[in-house]
Structures are given as C-alpha cells and as structure tokens.
Amino acid sequence: MYDDTAAKRGAQTEADGERMAEFSLVEIWRPRPEWHELTQAQKKEFQAAAQAVLQTLFSKGAKLLGIHRCRALSEGGWDVFAYWQMPNMDLVVELSERLEKVGWNRYFEQLNYVGKTITAEEYSASLLDGPEASR
Numbered sequence: 732m733y734d735d736t737a738a739k740r741g742a743q744t745e746a747d748g749e750r751m752a753e754f755s756l757v758e759i760w761r762p763r764p765e766w767h768e769l770t771q772a773q774k775k776e777f778q779a780a781a782q783a784v785l786q787t788l789f790s791k792g793a794k795l796l797g798i799h800r801c802r803a804l805s806e807g808g809w810d811v812f813a814y815w816q817m818p819n820m821d822l823v824v825e826l827s828e829r830l831e832k833v834g835w836n837r838y839f840e841q842l843n844y845v846g847k848t849i850t851a852e853e854y855s856a857s858l859l860d861g862p863e864a865s866r
Contacts, residue, residue, distance in 0.1 A: 753848055754817040756826075759801075760841040761810035769838070780833040788826055792818040809842075820845075 769777070785795065794816040801809045817823050823845055830836070849857075 753819055754823055755846050755848055756815040756817055756823050757812060757844040758815070758841055759809045759812040759843075760839045761808065763838055763840055766838040777834065777838065781830065781835065784826070784829040784833060787829065788822060791822055791825075793822050793826065816848075 766774075789795070796814045796816060798811060798813045800811055815823075815826075817826075827843070835841070
C-alpha cells in the first residue's frame with residue numbers, strides 16, 4: 732500500500748535539515764444534525780475521546796499544522812478544514828479508524844484528501860515523464 736522507497740533512501744529534508752513528512756492529509760468537515768442533538772455533557776464526553784485519539788497520533792509523529800474555519804464563500808458549505816503531516820500512510824489510516832471508533836462519522840460529515848509529499852523538483856520531473864511527454 733505504501734511505497735517506502737523515500738524512507739529507505741533517507742527521505743527528503745527541508746532547508747533546516749528536518750525530515751519532511753511522507754504524507755499530507757487535508758480533512759474538511761461539518762457537523763451533522765446528530766451533533767446538534769447532543770447535550771453539552773455528551774459533547775464534552777465526545778470531545779475528550781477525540782482529544783485522546785489526537786494525543787495518541789501526536790505521540791507517533793503526526794503533526795496537526797492547523798485547523799481553519801472555512802469562509803462563507805467556500806464551496807459546499809463546509810465548516811472547518813485541518814491540515815496534517817504524517818510520517819507514514821499507516822498513521823493516516825489509524826487516525827481514520829480511531830475517530831470512527833469514537834463516533835466521529837456519526838456526528839460529522841467529512842472529506843479527506845491524502846497525498847504523498849514530494850519536492851517541487853520531483854513534481855516537475857513527473858510532468859516531463861508522464862504520458863504527455865511523448866506528444
């Protein structure tokens with residue numbers, strides 16, 4: 732499922748010498764009607780469980796770089812989006828599975844976008860190496 736070639740060659744590094752994340756995850760979500768039906772106590776209980784999930788992921792190297800309130804003009808009526816860096820695809824899957832277990836998908840509608848982190852140079856090279864290069 733996950734090609735660890737980059738990890739085997741030492742991965743990519745940023746200008747400051749830190750290893751780049753292997754995967755980026757963008758989550759976009761909004762509350763479902765079921766969320767609004769919960770009492771404050773139930774919401775607090777849910778939030779505590781979700782925070783425990785996040786702490787587990789942070790301890791494994793996940794980085795939540797930001798949570799952003801969507802503008803009213805954003806397409807689709809989404810409420811919030813978050814941007815993550817993950818050291819591997821397994822952690823992306825673990826986040827999804829752990830949140831599912833605490834009931835996230837019951838209370839929030841969500842879209843996820845996951846991508847393998849590459850450099851600008853790798854992207855440029857891929858444009859030249861793709862099917863369009865032979866035209």
